[in-house]
Amino acid sequence: MLKALAYIFGFLLLGELITYFFKIPIAGNILGMFLIFIALRLKIVKLKDVKPASDKLIKYLVLFFIPYGVGLMVYFEVIADYWMPISIAVIASTVITLYISAIIIEKLER
Amino acid sequence: MHEFFQLPVFGVFISIIAFAGGREIRKKFNYVLLNPVLLAILFIISFLLIFKIDFEDYNRGGKFISFFLGPSVVALGVFFYEKYEAVKQNLKIFLFSVLIGGISGVLTVIVFLLLLKVPDFIVESLAAKSVTTPIAIEITKLTGGIPEITAGIVIAVGIFGNAFGPFILKKLGIKSKIAIGAALGIAAHGIGTARAFEESKLAGVYGGLAMCVNGIITALVTPYLLQLFL
Numbered sequence: 001m002l003k004a005l006a007y008i009f010g011f012l013l014l015g016e017l018i019t020y021f022f023k024i025p026i027a028g029n030i031l032g033m034f035l036i037f038i039a040l041r042l043k044i045v046k047l048k049d050v051k052p053a054s055d056k057l058i059k060y061l062v063l064f065f066i067p068y069g070v071g072l073m074v075y076f077e078v079i080a081d082y083w084m085p086i087s088i089a090v091i092a093s094t095v096i097t098l099y100i101s102a103i104i105i106e107k108l109e110r
Numbered sequence: 111m112h113e114f115f116q117l118p119v120f121g122v123f124i125s126i127i128a129f130a131g132g133r134e135i136r137k138k139f140n141y142v143l144l145n146p147v148l149l150a151i152l153f154i155i156s157f158l159l160i161f162k163i164d165f166e167d168y169n170r171g172g173k174f175i176s177f178f179l180g181p182s183v184v185a186l187g188v189f190f191y192e193k194y195e196a197v198k199q200n201l202k203i204f205l206f207s208v209l210i211g212g213i214s215g216v217l218t219v220i221v222f223l224l225l226l227k228v229p230d231f232i233v234e235s236l237a238a239k240s241v242t243t244p245i246a247i248e249i250t251k252l253t254g255g256i257p258e259i260t261a262g263i264v265i266a267v268g269i270f271g272n273a274f275g276p277f278i279l280k281k282l283g284i285k286s287k288i289a290i291g292a293a294l295g296i297a298a299h300g301i302g303t304a305r306a307f308e309e310s311k312l313a314g315v316y317g318g319l320a321m322c323v324n325g326i327i328t329a330l331v332t333p334y335l336l337q338l339f340l
Contacts, residue, residue: 005181008181008184008185008188009181011184011187012180012181012184015184025252025333026252026329026330027183027245027248027249027251027252027329028180029179029180029181029183029184029244029245029248030183030245030248030325030326030329032180032183032184032187033183033184033185033186033187033190033322033325033326034187034326035187036184036187036188036191037187037188037190037191040187040188040191041191047188047191047192050188051188051192053181053185054184054185054188054189055185057178057181057182057185058182058185058186058189060178060182061179061182061185061242061244061300062129062146062147062300062301063125063126063129063147063175064175064176064177064178064179064182064244065147065176065179065243065244065247065261065265066125066128066129066147066150066151066154066172066175066176067121067125067168067169067172067173067175067176068176068243068247068257068258068260068261068262069147069148069150069151069258069261069262069265070151070154070155070158070165070168070169070172071165071169071172071257071258071261072151072155072258072259072261072262073155073158073159073165074165074258075256075258075259075262078232078259079259079262082228082229082232085223085226085227085228086223086228086232086236086263088222088226089219089222089223089226089228089236090219090236090239090263090266090267090270091270092218092222093214093215093218093219093222093239093240094215094239094240094267094270094271094297094298095278096214096218097211097212097214097215097218097240097293097296097297098271098275098278098279098293098294098296098297098298099278099279099282099284099293100210100211100214101207101208101210101211101214101289101292101293101296101297101320102207102279102282102284102286102289102290102292102293103284103289104203104206104207104210104211104289105200105203105204105207105286105288105289105292105293106284106285106286106289108203108206109200109203109286109288109289110199110200110203
């Protein structure tokens, strides 16, 4: 578990380091996700060495964003002023996204 | 009493028990709007309002919880490696679907919000509304929106996709289960993917992989698309 955590945080740190030095407009953790995938593919890192930590983190992923959800209370009035346009835009966009994504696979799938 | 609630342990404790309680309620009444995260958030907000506790005080502890979003995103890369064999057969079609679906998710919401004359900071906060919350939060931090608004709407989008996604897609004539799975992951991230697993295991795996890939695509295109329109 300790080794697995070291790998996960190591790749997170590497991602942050690269965005810090090269000032690329992508978050360090997203870069870390990409890099750990590549490292696993190239067999630089073994799956069994990272899996204990990654499984636990994914299992509780939803718990970790609760504080941001609670933070919405600070902006409640802002949202309340625009709830109609926000709902229309977000629902319409979600339905279109669902359909476009699905129809591509539906038509081309083998 | 005010100082007591400023102790980080308060924010950590209430987050954990609210989430555990939300999961118990979901187990008892299997109803989609009883999403554990939604229940936990509503419970904590009510508690803070009733006892007149500032969000900043709660967040002294909350920060310790949300810190783990960073490593969790890295963990998604491991998940992707583990499961990507499943999409190999349809890899090109899958990636094409995520690319086009992901870009339309960002593009359409920006255009609709601008047509409805919503202020720029809301557009910036909602551009990444289709991707998993930790990635959406990071994107919003870069684009200058408000991460808390992003988190709230992203969770709502997930619940919408989870509750109505398969129904809407079937009404629109989609029959393929993996198409439904991928679409749920692209448009409604992890909460939508949870519903994809109810369609079939493979649909769920497609959903999870689509969520990871769309996280990267959306992170790459959102800043540029926003620049184009704002």
